[in-house]
Amino acid sequence: MSEGNPCLTCGACCAHFRIVLHREELDVSPGGYVPLKLTHQLNEQAFCMQGTDVFPPRCIALEGEVGQAVRCSIYADRPQVCREFNEYELDGSPNPSCFKLRGIVPPQR
Numbered sequence: 001m002s003e004g005n006p007c008l009t010c011g012a013c014c015a016h017f018r019i020v021l022h023r024e025e026l027d028v029s030p031g032g033y034v035p036l037k038l039t040h041q042l043n044e045q046a047f048c049m050q051g052t053d054v055f056p057p058r059c060i061a062l063e064g065e066v067g068q069a070v071r072c073s074i075y076a077d078r079p080q081v082c083r084e085f086n087e088y089e090l091d092g093s094p095n096p097s098c099f100k101l102r103g104i105v106p107p108q109r
Contacts, residue, residue: 006087011070012101013085014062019049021079033077049079 023045026032038060039047050060061078064070072078087098094106 006102008071009067009069010102011062011064011066013098014059014070014072014082015057015066016101017052017085018057019052019059019079019081021047021049021081023047025079027077034079035074035077038074 020042021034021039023029024032025034026036026039026047027034028036034049036047038050040050040053041047042053051058051062058066059072061072061074062070063073072082085095085098087095089095096106099106
């Protein structure tokens, strides 16, 4: 994450969504990277990050104060769904879910 990246201060997605991942992403699976100890098993194949299966949700890997200064303690090993949730989509358009969570109107292209 670079300077100016709202993810360094926001954290709203980490304190809003249930973060579900597949067993193959766990560090106990070949090629996996997400620490098993930070997850909760939902069924044989699905897990979620601890803290995101309760209300209000807050991912166990989120450190800091939402909206002030935050960081993901497992950023390099975060689940694929987290890697894919960005401020902007791959085509450069604003991610409406991200902007809605932050309570701001996305810029027009």
